[in-house]
Amino acid sequence: MQSCYSVRFVSINGDEQPDPLSTRTDYYRDMQVVELDTVITAKATTKDINYLIKESSACKSGRLHTVEVRNTFGAILLSAMTFGRKRKVKIKYVCQLETN
Template identity: 65%
Template structure:
């Protein structure tokens, strides 16, 4: 009985450590062509200083068999050009847990993006 309890504790510990190791990361893609939409007034002190950042923090629902999701960026007041300059996708421990508990049907996404200027001059 003690052996099975120790085995389950070991498996649970390894599972928890594997979740924590993949817990939080971000991926940033940036274009070297074109200029970013400037931020007015300057309020940020991070990587995006001087850039007009649009943040999307939402939970998406997809089928268990579907492995992709498309977010359409259109011309709007927030993004007048409809073109992307910088995109950052952040994965957190909470989003990994939500995906694991719902078997991949719900995913929490945190996306930051910066649009290109309509006229780079």
């Protein structure tokens, strides 16, 4: 099912982490992209959900350059059917290039 909407946040400071082996032809061409597609379970009283970005092989600097959050019709239905306890999350992010 196609997405209902997506929002992309892009930093104007710093460069994105490159991926010379990338075969993508979309906006993320030549960037190393990390994609998350998961379901988060939360209590009904939970107001904030945090996802920690750490230094790793996928994100060497630990800093974000681009973040895209996508909301789908299926995600909205899941949240409604579970009264907000389960939330389907689709996120793409690109880390900033390490600076010396």
